[in-house]
Structure formats: C-alpha cells, structure tokens
Amino acid sequence: MNVILYIPTDVHKEDSHLQLVTALQQQLGDMIEVTHTASFKGAHPSLIHVFGCWNYAAAMMLFKANKAGIPTVYSPLGGLQPWILDKHKGDKEMKMLAYQKRMTSLASALHATNKLEYDNLVKLKWNKRLQMIENSAITNDISEEEMASKMLSLYQKVLDSNTYTLIDKETFRIIGNLLQAGVDKDSYRNKEVKADLLNRLQQLKEEDWRNIFLYASEEQIIDKIKNALNRLQFHAPSINLETIKRFPTSDHYISEKITIDPNDLEHSLCKAFETLYKEMKHKTAPLCHLSDLYELLRFTSYDEDKFAELINKSGMQNFASRVIAVLEECIGLTEGFMPISPLYDKETDKIKRDITKIRKL
Numbered sequence: 001m002n003v004i005l006y007i008p009t010d011v012h013k014e015d016s017h018l019q020l021v022t023a024l025q026q027q028l029g030d031m032i033e034v035t036h037t038a039s040f041k042g043a044h045p046s047l048i049h050v051f052g053c054w055n056y057a058a059a060m061m062l063f064k065a066n067k068a069g070i071p072t073v074y075s076p077l078g079g080l081q082p083w084i085l086d087k088h089k090g091d092k093e094m095k096m097l098a099y100q101k102r103m104t105s106l107a108s109a110l111h112a113t114n115k116l117e118y119d120n121l122v123k124l125k126w127n128k129r130l131q132m133i134e135n136s137a138i139t140n141d142i143s144e145e146e147m148a149s150k151m152l153s154l155y156q157k158v159l160d161s162n163t164y165t166l167i168d169k170e171t172f173r174i175i176g177n178l179l180q181a182g183v184d185k186d187s188y189r190n191k192e193v194k195a196d197l198l199n200r201l202q203q204l205k206e207e208d209w210r211n212i213f214l215y216a217s218e219e220q221i222i223d224k225i226k227n228a229l230n231r232l233q234f235h236a237p238s239i240n241l242e243t244i245k246r247f248p249t250s251d252h253y254i255s256e257k258i259t260i261d262p263n264d265l266e267h268s269l270c271k272a273f274e275t276l277y278k279e280m281k282h283k284t285a286p287l288c289h290l291s292d293l294y295e296l297l298r299f300t301s302y303d304e305d306k307f308a309e310l311i312n313k314s315g316m317q318n319f320a321s322r323v324i325a326v327l328e329e330c331i332g333l334t335e336g337f338m339p340i341s342p343l344y345d346k347e348t349d350k351i352k353r354d355i356t357k358i359r360k361l
Helices: 015-031 056-067 082-087 091-106 115-124 144-160 169-183 191-202 206-218 222-232 265-281 287-299 304-313 317-330 346-356
Strands: 003-006 032-035 047-051 072-075 109-112 130-132
Touching (some): 003 015, 015 047, 047 056, 047 144, 056 091, 072 144, 109 115, 109 144, 115 130, 169 191, 169 287, 169 317, 191 222, 265 304, 265 346, 304 317
Parallel strands (some): 109 130
C-alpha cells in the first residue's frame, strides 16, 4: 500500500491537524508520503487522503485522483458542520460550496474525527461511506497507535471496496484466461498454453489473489474463476471474502444469467446483445454477462447467416461487432465462433472499460 496524505499549507498550520498528519506519518512509516502540493505527477499511489475544507487546491487534488481512478479518503476536519456551511451559502460562496459538495460526494470514503461531525455528515447525505476515527491530538480516548491502526484499516477497506483500481493489464489478462477456462473446458487443452497460464498464476502474490477474488465476487464471476482453478488443478491461496470489510456497492447489477430461447435461437441471441446494450446504458452490466455471451456464441448451434441478417436489421450490428471484439480481447473468443466480424475502435475500448470497470486496459 502506498498512500499520499495531502494537506494544504494553511490547514497544516493548525496544531491539531499538524499533529494528526504527523502521527499518521510516524506510525505508518514508509507507506505514507505527506505533501502540500496538489499533484501526484510521477507517483503511483494506491490511495490519496485529502485533508481540509473550503480549499480549491484540495478539491483539485481529489478531482485529479478521481479522474485517474485512484481511491480517496477525505477528512473535512470539522469544516462541514452546519454552522460553517451556513456561512458559505451567500452568492459569492456558491461556487465554492458546489466544489465542496462535489469533492465530498466523489470521495471513496469520508473520515470524521468525532461523533458530532459524524452525525452531521450522516444528516448531510453527500456521501454514505463514512467512518469515525478520533484525532489523538485532541482526545485521550485514543492513542496515536490506535488511531493509525484504525486509519490503516480504513485505507484497506477503501481499497477492498475499489479493487478494480488495483488490477493492472496483466492481472486482468489472467482473470480473462481463468474466465475462459471456467466456462470452456476445451480452452486449455494445449499443453504449452496451459503451462504458460500456470506459470503466470504462480507469479501472483497473495495480495493479487485477494484483489482477483474480490473483483470476481463483485462482477459475479467468482464461481467461474474457482471452476477454472479446479480444472487447471491450481491451488490458489485460501481467502475468506466474508471476513473482508467493504463499503456497500452503489452498483445495481442484474443477477440473472443471460439465456436464449432454444426454440428461437437467432432472434433470442439478438435479444441477448440488446439486453447487454440496455444494461451497459444503465450501468447494470456485470462482467459475468459478457461471459454469458461467450458461452452462447461458443456452445449454441445456430444459423450464423440468419443471426447476421437479424442483428443488422435490428440496428445493433456495430454494438454486437464491438462486443465480439471485446470477447476476443478479454475472454479469448476465437474467429470460428464469431457470427459477424469484430469491430475495433475507440467505442470498443469504451465498452471494454465500461463492462470490466477497469481503466488501465
């Protein structure tokens, strides 16, 4: 874990805030970097913790992190209490209030330093991902060690709730390989291909497996991943997902498997692509629905020419061609099971990012 603590200079001048950040830096050691510059250019933090309210640079730091797909923790440090908000509701302050509301809502989690602040943040309803950790500089109820330990747990909770930010291109390639092996028992009969995958699996660390299993659980492919590991006879580390603390997800995925009517294969296969299109439009498409389409194209005996004609008439041909390109790149669908030609363009890349939720592909 590599965490940047960003605290503006004017906020850092207040003793209780200075002591809070200093204590975290001392207790958490090398994993922490403190900066007063609203930039992380050249750095590759796993998480950014922003401190302080009503500060344009702090807002920009959090916005930059969000755009880069880096999880954030935001500590308003009491700056969002009702009596302070009231002071910023004049005409001249409305723009800053809008910035403040946006950065609060975009944060991966909010940190409150006392019960009153916590209760008021709950009432504010700008962000439901809240946790209270008292500041050891202003209360004897918690030591510096306890405060740092609780903050570290919060950082881990945020990362475990945003595992898609921790999965790089190679890790996702492995996930795609396992997904294919989980739904297609013939995909790794080639000894050389199987040996290459097993070698890459052996290079993964326990933290990588943690991220893979958490991501697979969120995207409803965990059973397929475990099925693949059984087929490959590979023993991954045992990770109990039930014991891992995460914030509730805001995604409302459709859990039902995408299927087709065996009495009307071609029409219902077109409907399957339309279903995925609608889900992606409403951001309710889990990755498992992409693998459902892989299975339908791979294992259904349908009339490809009739499907091509129907998908063209439906106006969905470009979308279907892009999805087939994503199926090839992400899960390994081969040319022999493509009823229409794949289409590779910028929109294809967007579909890939949207359905995988991973920006680094």
